[in-house]
Structures are given as structure tokens and as C-alpha cells.
Amino acid sequence: MTQQQTWSQRFELALHPAIARFNASISFDIELIEYDLTGSVAHAQMLTKCGIISPEEGEQLVAGLEQIRQEYRQGKFNPGMEAEDVHFAVEHRLVEIIGDVGKKLHTGRSRNDQVGTDTRLYLRDQIQQIRQQLREFQSVLLDIADNHVETLIPGYTHLQRAQPLSLAHHLLAYFQMAQRDWERLGDVWKRVNISPLGCGALAGTTFPIDRHYTAQLLDFDSVYANSLDGVSDRDFAIEFLCAASLIMVHLSRLSEEIILWASEEFGFVTLKDSCATGSSIMPQKKNPDVPELVRGKTGRVFGHLQALLVIMKGLPLAYNKDLQEDKEALFDSVKTVKACLEAMTILLREGLEFRTQRLAQAVCEDFSNATDVADYLAARGVPFREAYNLVGKVVKTSIAAGKLLKDLTLEEWKQLHPAFAADIYEAISPRQVVAARNSYGGTGFEQVRIALSHARTQIEINSPTK
Ligand code: ARG
Numbered sequence: 001m002t003q004q005q006t007w008s009q010r011f012e013l014a015l016h017p018a019i020a021r022f023n024a025s026i027s028f029d030i031e032l033i034e035y036d037l038t039g040s041v042a043h044a045q046m047l048t049k050c051g052i053i054s055p056e057e058g059e060q061l062v063a064g065l066e067q068i069r070q071e072y073r074q075g076k077f078n079p080g081m082e083a084e085d086v087h088f089a090v091e092h093r094l095v096e097i098i099g100d101v102g103k104k105l106h107t108g109r110s111r112n113d114q115v116g117t118d119t120r121l122y123l124r125d126q127i128q129q130i131r132q133q134l135r136e137f138q139s140v141l142l143d144i145a146d147n148h149v150e151t152l153i154p155g156y157t158h159l160q161r162a163q164p165l166s167l168a169h170h171l172l173a174y175f176q177m178a179q180r181d182w183e184r185l186g187d188v189w190k191r192v193n194i195s196p197l198g199c200g201a202l203a204g205t206t207f208p209i210d211r212h213y214t215a216q217l218l219d220f221d222s223v224y225a226n227s228l229d230g231v232s233d234r235d236f237a238i239e240f241l242c243a244a245s246l247i248m249v250h251l252s253r254l255s256e257e258i259i260l261w262a263s264e265e266f267g268f269v270t271l272k273d274s275c276a277t278g279s280s281i282m283p284q285k286k287n288p289d290v291p292e293l294v295r296g297k298t299g300r301v302f303g304h305l306q307a308l309l310v311i312m313k314g315l316p317l318a319y320n321k322d323l324q325e326d327k328e329a330l331f332d333s334v335k336t337v338k339a340c341l342e343a344m345t346i347l348l349r350e351g352l353e354f355r356t357q358r359l360a361q362a363v364c365e366d367f368s369n370a371t372d373v374a375d376y377l378a379a380r381g382v383p384f385r386e387a388y389n390l391v392g393k394v395v396k397t398s399i400a401a402g403k404l405l406k407d408l409t410l411e412e413w414k415q416l417h418p419a420f421a422a423d424i425y426e427a428i429s430p431r432q433v434v435a436a437r438n439s440y441g442g443t444g445f446e447q448v449r450i451a452l453s454h455a456r457t458q459i460e461i462n463s464p465t466k
């Protein structure tokens with residue numbers, strides 16, 4: 001098919017087919033079609049209201065645009081390469097349907113403010129969907145945490161056993177990350193929800209348009225104050241990609257922990273068959289593909305963020321075709337984040353079982369109660385640093401003797417320091433070690449129960465809109 005002549009009569013020759021392909025964005029920006037139609041309907045209504053076109057013409061435009069929406073939804077509108085992009089595709093089809101009046105739609109508008117409008121409408125929708133998914137992810141974390149307030153799990157620093165934790169406390173850390181993600185997206189929303197429509201190609205328009213009216217029709221909070229900025233700003237997209245990258249950071253950290261936990265070496269969780277895969281050669285294998293894929297897909301989103309930063313760097317005002325490259329970065333990031341959130345939520349909800357017996361055993365087999373011995377002495381008047389050194393010594397001799405702290409006799413404790421009494425055994429039992437950390441935000445069971453109920457109200461009172 002030959003290239004349709006959309007540009008002015010200034011062009012005599014058709015575009016080279018390879019260049020037409022190179023230039024075209026229709027293969028991916030078709031994703032914006034519903035938003036493009038919505039934006040165009042608002043533009044047509046504004047042209048009518050401002051007396052730039054007649055009410056009959058306005059009605060024809062809107063009816064034609066809505067027909068295209070129906071055709072698209074029914075799978076009957078599939079523009080090809082010759083359309084170049086979604087905006088031309090819609091305009092051509094509109095003229096086919098309603099005739100010459102369709103050519104009036106583009107009055108007082110450019111594809112530059114149009115594509116900016118579409119992208120913002122798209123992102124606005126996606127942000128709401130992702131926030132909703134974050135809520136589901138958070139609520140599954142809370143469900144699991146509810147059941148595991150008193151399940152103990154080794155806590156690590158430097159991936160070395162540090163102090164035991166309530167498993168609920170560990171999971172609530174991810175809840176908090178997701179909470180910040182949810183809030184951050186709400187913040188990004190504020191800069192997404194500004195209308196560039198009516199900025200024209202770069203300088204505004206000679207027509208008496210009403211930008212505030214289209215903004216209102218499209219539910220934007222405000223309009224860009226400067227037309228050059230309006231058509232060339234992609235800060236909002238970069239901000240979204242930053243927020244998306246942080247979601248992926250959080251999901252991949254959780255993924256990494258699940259992968260470790262599922263290993264023979266840790267043995268803290270069992271993967272259920274519905275969320276794990278086998279090996280084609282090693283019959284004993286059950287692989288944590290879901291968290292591995294999430295961890296792996298994180299790279300794509302970081303890459304897209306980097307790509308858009310580089311696209312924008314050094315770009316002169318105002319619109320440049322470089323900006324067409326923002327779309328695949330955004331679309332792929334949105335799809336990736338949504339797919340990862342969905343998969344992780346399912347994995348947590350039904351694909352993972354904590355091996356509570358193994359966990360109970362794990363917290364008993366190390367020196368992660370050593371701090372509590374030092375705290376015991378410090379609470380009885382021994383300066384903490386002195387107590388710390390004393391316990392360091394006893395850890396060393398115990399390791400040499402193949403013992404744990406709980407194996408020391410009362411005699412041995414008393415020899416070490418006269419302040420030790422029979423209650424030292426209770427003080428260093430893993431359950432007590434956890435329970436005792438009752439400082440605000442700590443892992444003590446009482447604090448964890450408070451944190452859980454705060455978390456529940458947090459996800460209930462915040463509605464997923466604006
Ligand atoms: N397909 C283009 C994009 O995605 C639409 C805007 C084209 N504007 C232009 N002046 N060529 O950015």
C-alpha cells in the first residue's frame with residue numbers, strides 16, 4: 001500500500017518504504033487508541049463550545065470517534081503501517097466515516113500536544129491499576145503475617161545470623177515498602193494529571209480555544225502553564241519509571257529471600273506445585289521460577305528508566321521525534337510491573353508454605369541470643385561494652401567446646417560474672433529474645449500486633465483514587 005499523503009502539498013515524493021517503517025509508531029502506540037479517542041472527543045466538544053466549529057459538526061465528530069471506538073473494540077479497526085501512528089490512523093478513519101467534516105478535528109491542535117495528552121491519560125489509568133495491585137499484595141502480606149506473629153525466623157545482617165525475629169515482623173517490612181510505593185505513585189499522579197492539550201505544536205494556537213474546558217472534561221487537575229514545556233515535558237514519565245523501578249527493587253529483594261528460603265541450605269519454605277517448575281533432566285528439582293523471573297525482569301524496568309533519562313538529556317525545546325521513544329519504555333514497564341505484582345501476589349497467597357518446625361529449630365541452633373546475654377548484664381549494672389567483651393569471650397570458648405549458650409551450666413555463667421542467675425536461661429530462649437524487643441517498631445510480639453493493626457487500617461482508609 002502506498003503511503004497516504006497526510007503532510008502538506010510541499011511533499012512531492014512518497015516516503016521510502018523502509019523509512020516509513022522506521023518512522024512509524026503504530027505497531028506500539030495503538031495501545032493509546034482509547035485515550036486518543038477520549039482526548040479527541042473532548043477537543044471536539046471544546047471546539048464546539050468555543051464556536052470554532054458548529055454544534056452539528058461537533059456532533060458528527062464525536063459520533064464518528066465513538067464509532068471508531070466500537071470498531072476497535074470489536075476488532076474491526078486494525079490500522080497498518082501506512083497510518084504511521086495512532087493519531088493519523090484515527091483521523092483517516094474519521095474522514096472515511098464522516099467525510100470532510102472529519103478534517104476539522106485537528107483545528108487548534110497538534111500531534112505534539114495530542115500525544116502528550118494520550119500518554120498522560122494512559123499513565124493515569126495504569127497508575128490506578130498498579131496502586132490497586134499494590135493493595136492486594138499488601139493485603140496478602142498481612143494475611144500471612146497474621147498467622148505468623150509468633151513464628152520465629154532467623155534475622156540476618158551481612159547474611160550472618162544476627163537476632164531472631166517474628167516472621168510477621170519480617171513480612172511487615174515488605175508491607176511498608178509497598179506502602180511507600182503506593183504513596184509514591186499517588187505523588188507521581190499529581191504531575192501526570194496536568195493537561196498539555198491546546199499547547200499546539202509548541203507555541204499555542206491562533207484559535208480562541210479553552211484549555212481549561214478540555215482539562216475539565218478529561219478530569220485533569222490543571223493545565224501546563226507554558227506551551228513549550230507542555231509539549232516537551234516527560235518528567236512525569238521519568239518519575240513514573242522511578243516509582244516503577246522502586247517497586248521492582250522491593251519485589252526483587254523479596255524474590256531473592258524466597259529463593260534463598262526455598263533452598264536446601266535454608267529450608268524455610270516449601271514451594272507448592274502450582275507455583276514451581278521442574279527440571280527437564282533432574283527429576284528431584286523444584287525450581288523457584290516465579291521469584292527468579294521477577295528478579296530478572298527488574299533489569300528491564302531499570303533499563304527503561306535509564307533509556308528515558310538519556311532520551312531527555314540535552315534535548316532542545318520543544319518537541320523532537322526522540323520523544324516517540326518514550327512509549328515502548330512506558331508500556332513495557334507498566335506490563336512488567338503489573339505482571340510481577342500479580343505473580344508475586346499469587347505466589348504468596350497460594351504458592352508458599354513456611355516450614356514452621358524447621359524455622360523453630362533454626363532459631364535454636366546459633367548464637368543469635370548473644371546480644372541478650374550482654375543486655376542481661378547491662379540491665380544489672382555492668383557497662384554494656386564490658387558485658388559485650390565478656391560475652392564475646394564466652395562465644396569463643398563455647399564454639400571451641402562445640403556448645404551453644406543455652407548449654408552452659410549455671411556454675412559456668414556465675415564464674416563468668418556473679419550477676420548471672422537462673423533466669424538467664426529464660427532470657428536467652430529465642431521466644432523471649434524476640435518478645436523482649438518491645439521497643440516501638442521492634443520485633444517484640446506486642447509491637448508486631450500493634451503494627452499489624454496499624455497496617456490493616458492503613459490499607460482500608462486510603463482509597464485507591466487520587
Ligand atoms: N508518533 C508521534 C510520537 O509518538 C506523535 C507526535 C508526532 N509529532 C511530530 N511533530 N512528528 O511522538
